[in-house]
Amino acid sequence: MNPVTDTGPAAPLRVLLADDHRIVREGLKQVFSDPANGLPEIRVVAEATGGTELLAQLSSRAAEDRPLDLDVVLLDIAMPGQDGLELLQCLRQRWPALPVLMLSTYPERQYAVRCLKLGAAGYLNKSADPDDMVAAVRKVAAGGRYLSPATAEALAQAMGPALSGPRPPPGGAPLGVAAIDSLSHREHQVFRLLSSGHSVSQIGAQLKLAVNTVSTYRARVLEKTGARNDVELALLARGHPLD
Template identity: 85%
Template sequence: MNTTPPPLRVLLADDHRIVREGLKQVFSDPANGQPEIRVQAEATGGAELLQLLASQGPEPALDVVVLDIAMPGQDGLELLQCLRQRWPSLPVLMLSTYPERQYAVRCLKLGASGYLNKSADPDDMVAAVRKVAAGGRYVSPATAEALAQALGPSAPGPKAAAGTLLGQAGIDSLSHREHQVFRLLSSGHSVTQIGAQLKLAVNTVSTYRTRVLEKTGARNDVELALLARGHPLE
């Protein structure tokens, strides 16, 4: 009787071929033991990812989607929300080059089963895929620290809580690019500086800034800075 567990079926969504090839090599390493992790499909963009999933019907024959945050077109955070709405039972492991303190908490709040940095140890990558495929949540020590910091040391007063919750809800609704602009604005960068850093036109950055202000309820860059530091909006 064959007792070998079936392979875990992974859809790998990342626009960088070198990242996909590296992860496939990590997952296929025989030293990782059982169950085997097999990359069954690959996507290089949001539209391709959604098309691949839709082609498999209401219940895709997959165990995990490994999804990069910085995807072209529809970014990873928007795709995550779409996946949660259309395929709520499909585990999604977010992949990023950004520190846990910037995005891990947001990803978990939006329904991700885990957050993994691309610089993570191969053993941790394998453990993360297995954990979320089994229905669990993968939380690295860095992510756990980010979660602890997000909870804060104490409960704010009624007025502060209302402002904080409103602003936090707005932050959670930001797309990946909007969140980048938000962080740079709150750090004191000008629209011109942000455009140069992100390789975007100044008008484009200004549009993102307007969206950030609308979503967070902040009136100016000073209030964005206060919101980024965890202070309530007055």
């Protein structure tokens, strides 16, 4: 006699949603709870509004390589405290088997490739269609990678500069895509604005940061990229699409 096979409904996919904007969290929970989305059901079982809270939530659920009662982490890039890119690297080191799907309002061409290189299972723009959001969660929970058409295009465009970017200066740090990819979220923001001709004071006003803080970020950007001044940053940016 053949054994009885369980054909019941699929177990719900359990999501930790990390975003500091309540309206975003509530909106995503509404999308995932819509009965029209079918099975498997997606449930937000935990929420975090910052990096410290996110790491505490995960640590309380930790097993060796992934939290026991989670299938996916949805992580906003622009998180208070540690930014999303720094948190992504931390999560990949501590819980390598836990899929992380990045959330952002930034266009795919700015951050999608960086997120994938750092180990994200996908990149999801907050303006995406609800059906795409549901599909993204299901795909990464199943062990796949979610690539929207815009992300796939960004990956294709990144191949050219990665292969033919500027050569390293003699005795200096490497110039090119790899150096830009090493920048944190805030450093990358400063890099984009500097290379667009903004002054330190203008950047401070736009990002709501003290001038001294912006100067510190500028120094880090110069050190990591090997550029000597803002002109060289602008030249570097030409081979790395930013907008």
